Amino acid sequence: xxxxxxxxxxxxxxxxxxxxxxxxxxxxxxxxxxxxxxxxxxxxxxxxxxxxxxxxxxxxxxxxxxxxxxxxxxxxxxxxxxxxxxxxxxxxxxxxxxxxxxxxxxxxxxxxxxxxxxxxxxxxxxxxxxxxxxxxxxxxxxxxxxxxxxxxxxxxxxxxxxxxxxxxxxxxxxxxxxxxxxxxxxxxxxxxxxxxxxxxxxxxxxxxxxxxxxxxxxxxxxxxxxxxxxxxxxxxxxxxxxxxxxxxxxxxxxxxxxxxxxxxxxxxxxxxxxxxxxxxxxxxxxxxxxxxxxxxxxxxxxxxxxxxxxxxxxxxx
Amino acid sequence: xxxxxxxxxxxxxxxxxxxxxxxxxxxxxxxxxxxxxxxxxxxxxxxxxxxxxxxxxxxxxxxxxxxxxxxxxxxxxxxxxxxxxxxxxxxxxxxxxxxxxxxxxxxxxxxxxxxxxxxxxxxxxxxxxxxxxxxxxxxxxxxxxxxxxxxxxxxxxxxxxxxxxxxxxxxxxxxxxxxxxxxxxxxxxxxxxxxxxxxxxxxxxxxxxxxxxxxxxxxxxxxxxxxxxxxxxxxxxxxxxxxxxxxxxxxxxxxxxxxxxxxxxxxxxxxxxxxxxxxxxxxxxxxxxxxxxxxxxxxxxxxxxxxxxxxxxxxxxxxxxxxxxxxxxxxxxxxxxxxxxxxxxxxxxxxxxxxxxxxxxxxxxxxxxxxxxxxxxxxxxxxxxxxxxxxxxxxxxxxxxxxxxxxxxxxxxxxxxxxxxxxxxxxxxxxxxxxxxxxxxxxxxxxxxxxxxxxxxxxxxxxxxxxxxxxxxxxxxxxxxxxxxxxxxxxxxxxxxxxxxxxxxxxxxxxxxxxxxxxxxxxxxxxxx
Numbered sequence: 066x067x068x069x070x071x072x073x074x075x076x077x078x079x080x081x082x083x084x085x086x087x088x089x090x091x092x093x094x095x096x097x098x099x100x101x102x103x104x105x106x107x108x109x110x111x112x113x114x115x116x117x118x119x120x121x122x123x124x125x126x127x128x129x130x131x132x133x134x135x136x137x138x139x140x141x142x143x144x145x146x147x148x149x150x151x152x153x154x155x156x157x158x159x160x161x162x163x164x165x166x167x168x169x170x171x172x173x174x175x176x177x178x179x180x181x182x183x184x185x186x187x188x189x190x191x192x193x194x195x196x197x198x199x200x201x202x203x204x205x206x207x208x209x210x211x212x213x214x215x216x217x218x219x220x221x222x223x224x225x226x227x228x229x230x231x232x233x234x235x236x237x238x239x240x241x242x243x244x245x246x247x248x249x250x251x252x253x254x255x256x257x258x259x260x261x262x263x264x265x266x267x268x269x270x271x272x273x274x275x276x277x278x279x280x281x282x283x284x285x286x287x288x289x290x291x292x293x294x295x296x297x298x299x300x301x302x303x304x305x306x307x308x309x310x311x312x313x314x315x316x317x318x319x320x321x322x323x324x325x326x327x328x329x330x331x332x333x334x335x336x337x338x339x340x341x342x343x344x345x346x347x348x349x350x351x352x353x354x355x356x357x358x359x360x361x362x363x364x365x366x367x368x369x370x371x372x373x374x375x376x377x378x379x380x381x382x
Numbered sequence: 383x384x385x386x387x388x389x390x391x392x393x394x395x396x397x398x399x400x401x402x403x404x405x406x407x408x409x410x411x412x413x414x415x416x417x418x419x420x421x422x423x424x425x426x427x428x429x430x431x432x433x434x435x436x437x438x439x440x441x442x443x444x445x446x447x448x449x450x451x452x453x454x455x456x457x458x459x460x461x462x463x464x465x466x467x468x469x470x471x472x473x474x475x476x477x478x479x480x481x482x483x484x485x486x487x488x489x490x491x492x493x494x495x496x497x498x499x500x501x502x503x504x505x506x507x508x509x510x511x512x513x514x515x516x517x518x519x520x521x522x523x524x525x526x527x528x529x530x531x532x533x534x535x536x537x538x539x540x541x542x543x544x545x546x547x548x549x550x551x552x553x554x555x556x557x558x559x560x561x562x563x564x565x566x567x568x569x570x571x572x573x574x575x576x577x578x579x580x581x582x583x584x585x586x587x588x589x590x591x592x593x594x595x596x597x598x599x600x601x602x603x604x605x606x607x608x609x610x611x612x613x614x615x616x617x618x619x620x621x622x623x624x625x626x627x628x629x630x631x632x633x634x635x636x637x638x639x640x641x642x643x644x645x646x647x648x649x650x651x652x653x654x655x656x657x658x659x660x661x662x663x664x665x666x667x668x669x670x671x672x673x674x675x676x677x678x679x680x681x682x683x684x685x686x687x688x689x690x691x692x693x694x695x696x697x698x699x700x701x702x703x704x705x706x707x708x709x710x711x712x713x714x715x716x717x718x719x720x721x722x723x724x725x726x727x728x729x730x731x732x733x734x735x736x737x738x739x740x741x742x743x744x745x746x747x748x749x750x751x752x753x754x755x756x757x758x759x760x761x762x763x764x765x766x767x768x769x770x771x772x773x774x775x776x777x778x779x780x781x782x783x784x785x786x787x788x789x790x791x792x793x794x795x796x797x798x799x800x801x802x803x804x805x806x807x808x809x810x811x812x813x814x815x816x817x818x819x820x821x822x823x824x825x826x827x828x829x830x831x832x833x834x835x836x837x838x839x840x841x842x843x844x845x846x847x848x849x850x851x852x853x854x855x856x857x858x859x860x861x862x863x864x865x866x867x868x869x870x871x872x873x874x875x876x877x878x879x880x881x882x883x884x885x886x887x888x889x890x891x892x893x894x895x896x897x898x899x900x901x902x903x904x905x906x907x908x909x910x911x
Contacts (some may be wrong), residue, residue: 235635
């Protein structure tokens with residue numbers, strides 16, 4: 066086994082362990098929340114007899130350990146369980162929410178990576194020059210605007226005043242690709258802040274790399290400026306950006322709740338909020354598993370890429 | 383029977399409301415009473431800004447929803463959107479007019495026995511969307527399902543007075559209900575929230591079949607339901623070809639979708655949104671007055687509120703107009719410590735209570751409760767709750783009472799305040815005054831938050847339910863309400879408007895109907911100009 070593969074396996078095993086820990090923690094925490102699904106479901110009609118009947122129907126009267134064990138056993142068979150509230154399989158919940166979220170995350174990432182690279186490299190090209198200052202001003206300023214405010218602003222100006230794009234994805238349902246116009250504003254909002262942080266990181270990395278000994282050395286060797294820049298400086302400059310990108314991916318996949326709510330996109334973030342409010346533990350658990358695995362895999366991938374880009378910058382597993 | 387509440391989805395602008403109709407509607411509907419009859423509540427065609435009714439089109443209506451757990455099982459309706467969808471696909475035997483009096487629907491008529499323990503209900507000629515006719519067997523199956531103790535259906539408590547084992551189908555279109563005790567207001571049970579009539583044997587509602595004005599086409603939980611006109615609908619086929627219910631939990635998203643032309647009807651908007659767009663010409667804002675009772679509940683069985691003088695002092699401390707202006711952003715009117723302003727049997731002859739701090743201080747002194755400190759439970763469970771608590775604490779301070787505002791968990795609030803605490807914020811949607819009393823104010827009521835437990839009061843309620851003469855019953859309700867006004871535990875300080883908005887080409891929207899009443903979210907009488 067090569068060093069890299071060994072590293073990957075070790076990281077994956079650790080990641081699975083972490084995911085399992087998260088799942089246990091989620092169960093314990095949801096048990097500790099005040100009230101159970103029966104109370105949440107009874108709502109403004111908390112007739113004690115009715116709450117008790119709901120509790121029995123949901124098998125909430127069984128001990129927590131028993132319910133947890135049943136759930137874990139099911140999980141090992143690939144069964145995520147059924148929702149307490151609707152009785153439908155948790156997997157159908159995930160399937161429903163995953164599509165829109167993956168689509169949004171995918172499009173955002175596909176735009177995010179080239180855009181931040183171009184901006185970062187361009188800004189670093191002439192440090193302190195007008196282009197650098199312009200890019201820096203815009204990115205720092207934009208980064209300070211919360212998603213919610215930016216979303217409302219875009220909806221008001223672009224959709225309602227300008228009439229250029231639809232204000233929400235209402236009516237598009239799960240099939241967002243059928244009406245691509247509804248995706249433009251949500252993606253713009255999702256893109257706004259990560260593009261700022263990433264391009265800043267790329268810029269900082271490039272500035273540092275361009276001033277480093279090995280770049281000076283490469284220049285002394287008489288290599289062309291473009292080659293120095295893209296083949297030598299850029300890979301070293303990217304390591305911190307890749308790790309930031311992994312964190313951004315988690316954030317996108319776990320559903321940006323604000324964006325989903327504002328634009329009415331029924332993704333995983335919305336699902337999580339609803340499930341926690343309803344104390345629908347199996348759904349929360351199922352989401353925790355998915356989020357945990359995604360986080361582990363994405364961060365693993367990022368570490369591997371960093372390993373490859375800058376092997377000297379040791380990565381702590 | 384209660385109004386839909388939002389235990390599952392958590393968005394603070396969620397309400398469970400109902401509006402009282404105007405005085406005119408009140409009298410006509412009361413006169414329609416409990417015999418055979420016509421439907422009610424729809425405005426005269428031709429009076430609408432959208433012109434006279436015309437056929438065709440798909441109306442898209444957006445509501446707050448409950449996410450992926452939403453169901454089409456009409457007996458499990460819990461949210462406004464579920465109630466609105468159930469109403470499109472199903473019918474109840476009766477439904478509430480704008481004054482919360484029961485109006486015949488699938489029941490053509492109802493006749494009580496002389497002691498009000500046996501009710502003969504005659505069904506109208508109606509067909510399900512699969513073409514089969516409605517029969518007594520469908521009714522009995524539906525009610526048996528709702529009252530199944532395993533099912534924990536919401537309407538079960540409302541139908542509990544029926545002895546279903548003794549009840550029977552007299553013929554295909556006649557049901558005889560045998561009750562466990564006299565119940566003059568039995569038609570209220572037939573109109574109960576969630577008491578829909580499904581087909582005999584129906585248990586699976588993935589493709590529901592009902593007698594409603596629309597027939598099911600498609601459903602994605604938490605997102606959309608489409609239904610098409612039921613041409614053989616007994617109450618006349620709808621004007622619309624199709625209705626689509628769309629879910630948008632954020633109020634901003636609902637109004638934006640309406641402004642952007644993505645929907646034609648937006649349910650549940652804030653007073654701020656209404657003010658912004660009212661008169662602007664872009665959309666039509668509809669305010670349904672006297673929709674949600676807003677109150678503070680005092681627990682009458684424990685200190686300090688076990689002393690009626692303290693309760694009266696609190697009634698006198700409240701500056702109701704200030705509460706309406708701040709907690710409801712002015713979108714409402716003041717209350718008089720009684721539920722059901724404008725509804726059938728409401729005692730509007732009782733004078734409006736006004737603020738009197740001197741009298742309040744004197745009462746507190748008499749009760750030995752000077753320098754009183756009280757805990758007030760509130761939560762973000764409903765719009766305006768926290769504001770109301772804060773404002774009331776300031777008002778109480780002027781009378782020398784310290785009110786400590788305690789924030790509770792919004793997911794479990796209603797259950798938390800049921801037995802614990804002293805004073806709490808409370809809200810209720812529309813229901814008949816009889817239901818409010820039976821659910822909340824009798825010794826054995828299941829959700830008796832004010833812990834009002836008085837044998838003489840229980841006896842008055844029982845007497846009213848054994849009295850078939852309506853005038854006599856009205857007197858009994860007045861007596862109950864005078865007692866509640868004088869020394870009850872509900873400090874009802876206001877009634878909130880319910881706000882919806884439509885595109886300007888939508889006609890036929892009822893402007894008086896409380897949420898969950900017959901005219902509310904009634905899309906079979908709505909048209910697109």
